[in-house]
Amino acid sequence: MKYLQENCSIANIVTSFTLNNKLSREKIKEKFQFIEYPQRFSGGILKYLDGCLLIFDSGKIIVTGVQNISTAMILIDRFCSRYSDDIKYSTHKIVNITVCSQISGEFDYQKLLHHPGSSYEPELFPGIHLKLDKSKVIYIIFRTGKIIITGLKDLESIPDYCDLFDYEIRMKFI
Incomplete structure (x- = not known):
């Protein structure tokens, strides 16, 4: 047996990241042309091949669709470096x-x-x-x-x- x-x-790890500052929706749209802002959702959806970011103006980002924590960290770092303004995550926790x-x-x-x-x-x-x-x-x-x-x-x-x-x-x- x-x-x-x-x-x-x-199959999936959902992680919540809190950034050190609030985000500007206009700046996100400028830096990430392929982000979606659905009408019935309060944040933006940024899809990558290796995961998905749910981005909120408050500075909170949920990473989902990844199989390990290091991929979630890479996606957050990729977002922060492209957004700039010295944005980085201050805390993170596994949600599910x-x-x-x-x-x-x-x-x-x-x-x-x-x-x-x-x-x-x-x-x-x-x-x-x-x-x-x-x-x-x-x-x-x-x-x-x-x-x-x-x-x-x-x-x-x-x-x-x-x-x-x-x-x-x-x-x-x-």
């Missing part, structure tokens, strides 16, 4: 980490529906949502055996939550 963390990969894995071998999907921490609404979404503790970490399990773990706040907790699933679900429930 393969354990969950043996085939686990980071999403990882993917796969249950190897057969498992009883129907039995998993009866776990006390599970919820399933097939009319709305094709996967079982499963909570195993009081944290905000959610496991989303599909019939194919694919598992998405979301709500993680630090990279060090990934093996712990994979082990928690293996111990609480695979060893006892599946």
